[in-house]
Amino acid sequence: MMSGRVHIPVICHIRKRGTEIxxxxxxxxxxxxxxxxxxxxxPRRAGETQTS
Structure with missing residues (x-):
């Protein structure tokens, strides 16, 4: 079962809020x-991680 979290170690991969970008x-x-x-x-938000 997938948790919905994605970790791609070679890119940041943080989503732009409200989009799929x-x-x-x-x-x-x-x-x-x-x-x-x-x-x-x-902008980068404080405390962001790839699973944000």
Whole structure:
């Protein structure tokens, strides 16, 4: 049974709130999240993890 949590160790994968867009930067990136394919960026929230 899947828990609905996803861990992809090579990318950040944090979802932009209210969308299906996910961050494609490295998991250790600094600053805002970004997905260049969707041409989107959004601020990092305190305490975020890949399972957020």
């Amino acid at each position: 996910r961050c494609t930067l490295s998991p250790t990136h600094k600053g805002d999240h970004r997905n260049p394919y969707a041409r989107a960026s959004w």
